[in-house]
Amino acid sequence: MSFNKQFVLAQRPKTNIVPGETFKITQKPAPTEADLKDGQVLLESLYISFDPAMRGWLDDKRSYLPPVQIGEVMRALTIARVLASKSSKFAAGDIVTGTLGIQEIGILPEAQVEKAFDLPSNGKLTDLLGSLGTTGLTAYFGMTKIGMPKSGDTVVVSAAAGATGSVAAQIAKIAGARVIGIAGGEKKRKWLEEELGLDVGLDYKAADFKQKFKEATPKFIDVYFDNVGGEILDMALGRAATFSRFVMCGGISQYNAETKAGPSANFFNIISQRIKMQGFIVFDFITEYAAARKQLAQWLGEGKLKREETIIKGGVASADEAFQTLFNGGNIGKLMVEVKSSEQSPRL
Amino acid sequence: MSFNKQFVLAQRPKTNIVPGETFKITQKPAPTEADLKDGQVLLESLYISFDPAMRGWLDDKRSYLPPVQIGEVMRALTIARVLASKSSKFAAGDIVTGTLGIQEIGILPEAQVEKAFDLPSNGKLTDLLGSLGTTGLTAYFGMTKIGMPKSGDTVVVSAAAGATGSVAAQIAKIAGARVIGIAGGEKKRKWLEEELGLDVGLDYKAADFKQKFKEATPKFIDVYFDNVGGEILDMALGRAATFSRFVMCGGISQYNAETKAGPSANFFNIISQRIKMQGFIVFDFITEYAAARKQLAQWLGEGKLKREETIIKGGVASADEAFQTLFNGGNIGKLMVEVKSSEQSPRL
Structure with a gap:
């Protein structure tokens, strides 16, 4: 049996996120293929996105998304790999993006998962969250x-x-x-x-x-x-x-x-x-994502668009460190936590 | 020789306009037809508009109009009557609107004066400053x-x-x-x-x-x-x-x-x-004034648009009272000072 580390909201922060207090790391048996229902995929997290907007998801107020509830895994965008699939749209081994949250392994319905698009020749897997994400x-x-x-x-x-x-x-x-x-x-x-x-x-x-x-x-x-x-x-x-x-x-x-x-x-x-x-x-612009990504990928390929990234290795256990880095201005460019590295980058 | 009362900026208010301090009323010989240059008109004020925005014209800062300078007649929109004209566009007796300021008599170049447009049958002269102004x-x-x-x-x-x-x-x-x-x-x-x-x-x-x-x-x-x-x-x-x-x-x-x-x-x-x-x-919408006025006049004529006005009689001498009324919430609808009443309303 494998285990799944999760970064779970323990109490709403009044001001700053307090390491070890706002969130708790829990460890539970990981879901397996046997837990999948039709149309679902089992995912393992590769990279987790850390963005300032995530702070807003912790406040219990009307906003553009419902607040994360106490006891829930913290919401986060991720790059993940499909471990098993009961969806006709995805197969084991596919690299995808989705809001898997800050955890190692999880299940999402196919409608909430997007297959990784092809990257330009100088693209990196992490561009799926960053400059092209x-x-x-x-x-x-x-x-x-x-x-x-x-x-x-x-x-x-x-x-x-x-x-x-x-x-x-x-x-x-x-x-x-x-x-x-x-x-x-x-x-x-x-x-x-x-x-x-x-x-x-x-x-x-x-x-x-x-x-x-x-x-x-x-x-x-x-x-x-x-x-x-x-x-x-x-x-x-x-x-x-x-x-x-x-x-x-x-x-x-x-x-x-x-x-x-x-x-x-x-x-x-x-x-x-x-x-x-x-x-x-x-x-608000979801219907125009494809065209926008094409333009961004072209600029990235032409060298007109440069990007930097700050990657914290250490997986879910380093999520508190990542939040501190984010709100202390410690990162240049896109901040991510690496859960599992992948050699597999989708190429144009 | 006739005299011209003017309401002149004496010192910039830090907060509220202070009666007798912020502005001073001066009295000088009024300009006459002999002072007119080509393209100018001599005007006597009938009604002066008092609007909250005028407070902003007193602050010495970058804005959409230059600030009124110390010693200058306070800027204000007015309804006026042409006393004499060296403009081919206006004749003595014409009712006009223009930024004559808070004074009884003054000279404006023709480009800054607009002939009163025709009012609907239930229109009043003061609508030229209010609901249709x-x-x-x-x-x-x-x-x-x-x-x-x-x-x-x-x-x-x-x-x-x-x-x-x-x-x-x-x-x-x-x-x-x-x-x-x-x-x-x-x-x-x-x-x-x-x-x-x-x-x-x-x-x-x-x-x-x-x-x-x-x-x-x-x-x-x-x-x-x-x-x-x-x-x-x-x-x-x-x-x-x-x-x-x-x-x-x-x-x-x-x-x-x-x-x-x-x-x-x-x-x-x-x-x-x-x-x-x-x-x-x-x-910003000056090119669309005519069409907008036509629409407003139609609504006014149809009774769909009601308007109230608060008129302070007393001429330039009551300008301080008008400002106090304005900022104390004393008026309903359009606030104006009557300098000289006029029976002459332009009619459709």
């Missing part, structure tokens, strides 16, 4: 459907060294915009300029950040792609150009706050500068 | 271009007993929406239900306002037309429906605040509920 798609739809940067526009992206921000910033560069990326710390700042090729990288922890932010936006901001909320959002509102678009993607600065804050002093620039501020969730 | 147009464009209510939608309008809000709420009713209007005090609340025919009137000063607000929006809010900002905006975000539209028209609760606040606890519903929050200024 939900992360890349989030950046793509946010930037192209709401931000809509034109050549010569000034675009500012917060958390630009993060998984979504880094892709969003590069999509704006591809559109011909002047792109300013904001991240925490000199290492990330340099990475934005030197690796991603953004026009300006800004370190929000630097003493002269406000001054540098102003200097970097002499023609104001046409598109602001927000992943952080809080003070930086307020600063961006203060530098917003007339008819600018604010793409509301995330608000990591507020996710762990007991009392959540919105923008303040500059909020009413939304009227005086006629700003369009719009929130979105990637699956 | 900038106020009505603001409500019209905000509601139809951004709010876009459909039949059956739940629409909430703040400051619904005000000049703009009352028109906006009625436009939503005409579109077939269920309309909830918010205003301060039982008198206004009743007026919203009994005179305007809104589905629900809410008094934000009532002790049970929060509870009543929730009860009035069981299917959440599809369109929120905001004139107030602050706490009520935050409450509306908390009750926002998925894919709702937030029409950002004004923020009167914040105009006099030394430290301006935006929405707070519920701000990030903008993401989870995919809200589109958009600011606008009426003159």
Whole structure:
């Protein structure tokens, strides 16, 4: 009999996720082929996605998904391998993506599983979660459907060294915009300029950040792609150009706050500068995923889209470490936990 | 020689406009026909418009119009009569609208003056500033271009007993929406239900306002037309429906605040509920004024659009009283100061 480690919600965090307290790791006998019903697949996890939005799934409030319940396995996107199948759509050995959660082995209905699509020649298996996965798609739809940067526009992206921000910033560069990326710390700042090729990288922890932010936006901001909320959002509102678009993607600065804050002093620039501020969730665009992935894969193959990833090895047992890394700004690019490595990458 | 009373900015208010301090009334020899240059008209003021947005013109910051400077006549929209003209477009006696400011007599270039359009049979001269003027147009464009209510939608309008809000709420009713209007005090609340025919009137000063607000929006809010900002905006975000539209028209609760606040606890519903929050200024739609006025005039003529007005008699000397009335919520409908009454209403 094999065992299944699961990362289970033990109590709702009031602010930060507390290692060993918010979640408990449990170990139970793993499900087997014998447990499968028609149309289901048995999956083993290879990589688990860690994203700031997951923090929101822990709050017991109306949102775009129901909250994870106490005692449930934490929801997470994963890359997995089919161990056994009672679905005509999948066979043992298939590499798939699905919301298997933070556990080693589990069962999903076929409708919640997607076969891995073919990757470009320089693609990696983990791109299925990252640049070509939900992360890349989030950046793509946010930037192209709401931000809509034109050549010569000034675009500012917060958390630009993060998984979504880094892709969003590069999509704006591809559109011909002047792109300013904001991240925490000199290492990330340099990475934005030197690796991603953004026009300006800004370190929000630097003493002269406000001054540098102003200097970097002499023609104001046409598109602001927000992943952080809080003070930086307020600063961006203060530098917003007339008819600018604010793409509301995330608000990591507020996710762990007991009392959540919105923008303040500059909020009413939304009227005086006629700003369009719009929130979105990637699956609003599910019917356009295929076309978007094709475009992202082409850019990745051409080297126009670079991606970084931070992979924590250690499986489900390292999930607490992964959350701490995520909310302490410890990762550059896409953060994942490796449960089991796989040599098997689907190729174009 | 005749004299011209002017209401002149003496010092910028930090918070509230202070009677006798923020502005000074001066009296100078009035300009005459002899002062006119080619293309200019000499105007005498009949009615002066008082609108919450005027408070924003006093702050020395980047906005949609340059701030009024210390020593300048306060900017204001007016209905005026042409006393003399060196423009081929206007003749003495014409009734016009223009930004003559808070003064009795002044000169404007012809490009800044518009001839009064014909009113429906039940129209009043003051409709040129109110329901068919900038106020009505603001409500019209905000509601139809951004709010876009459909039949059956739940629409909430703040400051619904005000000049703009009352028109906006009625436009939503005409579109077939269920309309909830918010205003301060039982008198206004009743007026919203009994005179305007809104589905629900809410008094934000009532002790049970929060509870009543929730009860009035069981299917959440599809369109929120905001004139107030602050706490009520935050409450509306908390009750926002998925894919709702937030029409950002004004923020009167914040105009006099030394430290301006935006929405707070519920701000990030903008993401989870995919809200589109958009600011606008009426003159963004200047090319569509004629068509919009025609529609508003038709509704007014048919009795579908009701309007109230609060007129303070006393001319320029009562401008301070008018500002106090405006920011203390003393008016229902459009607030104006009468400088000189006129029997002469342009008729259809």
